[in-house]
Amino acid sequence: MTTIGFIYPDHAAEDDYPRMEQVLGGDVRLAVEHIYGTDLHAIAELLDLGSPEKLAEGSRKLGPHEPASVVWACTSGSFVYGWLGATHQVEGVAEASGVPASSTSFAFVHAARALGCSRVSVAASYPDEVATLFKQFLADGGIEVVRFSSAGIDTAAEVGQLSPDAVVELATANDHPDADAVLIPDTAMRTIELVDRMEQELGKPVLTANQVTVWEGLRIAGIQRSVSGCGALFAPAR
Structure with a gap:
């Protein structure tokens, strides 16, 4: 069993992750831990939500799950930092968690390229x-x-x-x-x-946020998975 860890902000659509876990099959576990702040889509609030302190907290919460990779599961709370700032974000998560890390914003770029x-x-x-x-x-x-x-x-x-x-x-x-x-x-x-x-x-x-976030977590953990039911990004090769 391989576990992929996700730092998810507050509560809204985290039930997409157990749904995706079912699509992927029984040998991958998607572990979600939450960090908290305002859920307002405003720049100052998003900068606070994606702060190093909060992401380090999320990384610590995921520790007991022993994930193979960790993804900051928030698009706006990553791209609001810009490319360089978002790079520093995931470097901090990787350092705090001790495994490869990424974020939803980078997941969109990597998925589109793929x-x-x-x-x-x-x-x-x-x-x-x-x-x-x-x-x-x-x-x-x-x-x-x-x-x-x-x-x-x-x-x-x-x-x-x-x-x-x-x-x-x-x-x-x-x-x-x-x-x-x-x-x-x-x-x-x-x-x-x-x-x-x-x-x-x-x-x-x-390409949707939770879809590419899961794909990115698998990718940086070195896992390739083709399944039906979640779009072209996961579609089996023909």
Whole structure:
């Protein structure tokens, strides 16, 4: 049994992780530990949420699980630091946990590259001021954003209450014909059970925060897993 550890902020959509654990099968365990702060999608609050002290606390909580890797499961709480700051973030988590580490923001870049997607649409839940920083983060990672939208939702709790139909609508309404994939940031959004549905409607890969976070945790632990039920990123080779 291999355990992948996730530092998850507050509470909103962490039930996506046991769902994904079921999709992956019985030999991978996804361990989630929480850190706490305000769930407001605002720059100052997000900088506090992703602070070294809080991430070190999350790393300590995951210690008893003996994870093979650790991921900071928060998009906005990582990209708000910029590329260099987010790099320092994961270096701190790796030092505190003693295993390879990453974050959801880097997971989006790595997942897009893995699928050969260099031009994307972004359907963000955040206010524009915050969402724009994700667009910049992707650009720093060599990913061109050809369509960009921000839904202006102020808190993670509100995002966690979105209906499945609302999540699918967010994706389908914000696609672009030149986009290789549609990216939906925010680990507060439940998406694991919706990825296949969104891909079928759009006819292209859809990358969502909790989906890419799990994939990244497996990747940096040296695990490759192909399964049906969670989109092109996990799809078995044909």
